[in-house]
Amino acid sequence: MSPQPDEDGQAGQAGPAGQQPGLEGHPDDAVPPLPPRRRLGAWRRRHLGTDAEHATFRTLHTASLAAPALRAGLSRSSAEAAVRHLRALLDAPAMAVTDTAGLLAWDGAAYHHAQHVPAIVAATLEREGPRAFDRRDLRCTVRDCEIRSAVASPLVVEDRVVGTLVVFDVFAGAGLARTTEEVARWVSGQLELAELDSSRTRLMEAEVRALRAQISPHFIFNSLGAIASFVRTDPERARELLLEFADFTRYSFRKHGEFTTLAEELRSVEQYLLLEQARFGERLSVTLTIAPEVLPVAIPYLCLQPLVENAVRHGLEGQPEGGHIRISARDAGLDCVIEVDDDGAGEDPEHIARVLAGDHENDSVGMGNVDGRLRATYGEDFGLVVETARGAGTKVIVRVPKFAPGVLA
């Protein structure tokens, strides 16, 4: 997903729609509806029921066409995609969608009236409510121009005016004013949903930051302690470990990018395991089986490291003779399958199910977070799969598609 706020919602929507072919509503601004389909629709509507049912259907259908674009938030591109459907809803000769500064998109005739839009927006914002404008506000010298009046209604998201909807017509009666207000209210509702989407994305980002912060304290103390113990006995090893430590922290605290490649994530995991091995020595043994074909796969940043950390913690817990951790990544057609497997104490499956369901009052915050981010990125089919039982070790399976729209390292 992109860092620009006005793009976030759109990219987030494209993800699940691309993954689940059954979902409708992929925001496809660029293809205009084809005339033949309309004709077929008209034929079908004649056989659909009463005129009232008809009108309801048509209104809701037109509204649903505008909705996907608006769910991406208010921007030039979303306004351009939505405005023609909104105009169809009101059956007006011309319509404009604006933000608080000026015109975002225009649809219909009489584009020369776009010059009046800034003044209309300013007046509407001042009043913070719907307003009508007549020919004195819309002076024009163009011959045959029938536009004499306009109605503007503010778009309000969480008690804040973010833009306006301006409808131009020959005559602005009370009916037009009221429908404009209703349409503006509906658009505001969609924009609020978009706001919700983007705050969910922001929440995910905050969780990643929290995850980064979570890695630090214990691990840093323990690693530095382990490195210190080598300084006299094996200075060369201490030096190497210190460099690994520097690399590892640089990766964990990096600022930009939501995604990384599997190769980079695995390198960080290897550095982490090296440092843990320095601390635990023979007690911790590790096997890595990595198919080189899947190394370039793009995955969410820090989506393996927490799982490996869990495995180390659980794998060694209550096992004085030590534990074994197996990490494998293999190619599975369109997907890549990564497994993190420990032979430790295991866990109650009920408990894991609660963690994955989003219960944060556990010590396995990392797992729930990874699961949530995988689902948000690739769709509901791609959550974590955990195989575990008390005393039987734990195996966590991550399945990621090799390509998903918007996921690029």
Added chain:
Amino acid sequence: MTAAVWPGAVGVALVVVTTLGIGSLGLRLSRTTSDFMVASRSVPAFTNAAAISGEYLSAASFLGAAGLLLTFGADMLWYPVGWTAGYLVMLALVAAPLRRSGAYTLPDFAEARLDSAQVRTICSVLVVAIGWLYLLPLFQGAGVTLGAALGLPTWVGPAGVASIVLVNVTGGGMRSITLVQAFQYWFKLTALLVPAMVMLAVWLDDGRPDAAALGRTDFPTDVLAWSDPLAAGGSQGLYLTYSLIAATFLGTMGLPHVVVRFYTNPDGRTARRSTLLVLTLLGLFYLIPPVYGALGRVYAPELAAAGESDLLVLLLPRLVVPGLGGDVLTGLVVAGAFAAFLSTSSGLAIAVAGVLGQDVTGRTWAGRRLGGVAAFRLGSVIAVVVPAAVALGEPSAGVATTVGLAFAMAASTFAPLLLLGIWWRPLTPAGAAAGLVTGGVGSGLAALVTLYLDGTAGWVGVLTARPALWSIPLATAVMVVVSLLTRQPEAPHVRRFMVRLHTPEALDLDRG
């Protein structure tokens, strides 16, 4: 054929056992180690190049090219030249940007570039169509090969190869392992090169005879006419040649099983380097079929007249080298040919099955939805059974000719999409869709006419046998014109995507 069938049988059995064995062992062949830092070692460009070549060299290259050279002479050198030069076009224009796009399959690229579900669907349909059009001659050719090498009835070949491919694909593993495919290249090269060397030695030892010297005066042996490029056919011959060049030069980039291999490269630079190495490896391989063609002209000219030129590679070693030596060499070429059938058809079947598993069998049907693995397995059954059934019903066609049609279709659909998608910013989803449909329908109809209404004479037959020269410009023109008609202000994601495609990874740049 009265000669012993055991060499061929042993060769085929070995290939089948190895293929299925590796398929079931799966991951074990990829490096297993507890050694650290193995993860950062990605596939080297050379291994990947050998893997691309290994999967690319199909039976059309192994058997078909030599057969065509035997029958039609030096004109047909355009086949191997084109099959190789396709990678030159890829190297210059496609390889690095395609890798940087992050796309795994061709529909992925369309979706990433155009952000449109409709174009993705069209691309998926085309992947299935091209895959089937390519699988068909491979299954047909397998029938002919097994028939000749083992004396089996013709239907056994398609059925047998299809079942092995199916087991292999649903069992997973084999194809995805780069090392296995890389080995395939060296195996095919050896299987073709060693007999060629032995036969050349025998020919030199015989005092470099020509067919007349061996008493084969019953067949025309005008060597000069045979080795003269663009000899016969006038303007039609010229059209056929240029159309073949267009199809092979541009078709390679649109083959579904070729594109997925580029994903294994860590970055655009390595993608370019492996393409360059592929050019070298393919160039090396394609030096050999002309040797078979020329020696066949001397020792087995009757094959061309009998319309069995596809068998030349399999039959020639016995004709040249009598006795046990000939048997062993025959076993080697039969094994190589069979490996060629298996590797390419497995690659194609996986590509088609992936698309079917994602966009057809993975959908909700009657309220039920199959999971990922089950959908993929059902997809692979459909992907293999359909062309196998067609091959059983229509068992005869020149392998290289039908493969040429698959190349033409790829060249008239995905080549314009990739080239314009990478190098032309105004391309719109509507334009891409219109161009893909135009190119797909045009070349598809031509393929159907050629396969089912054979004997269409004159220019109609010529234009449908090699549609590339009209269908590529047509599809490209439609793409450009419709894109210009539906031109819209450039979406920000297109700008970002273009920056990502064309900037080297070493450049420090925010690509988000």
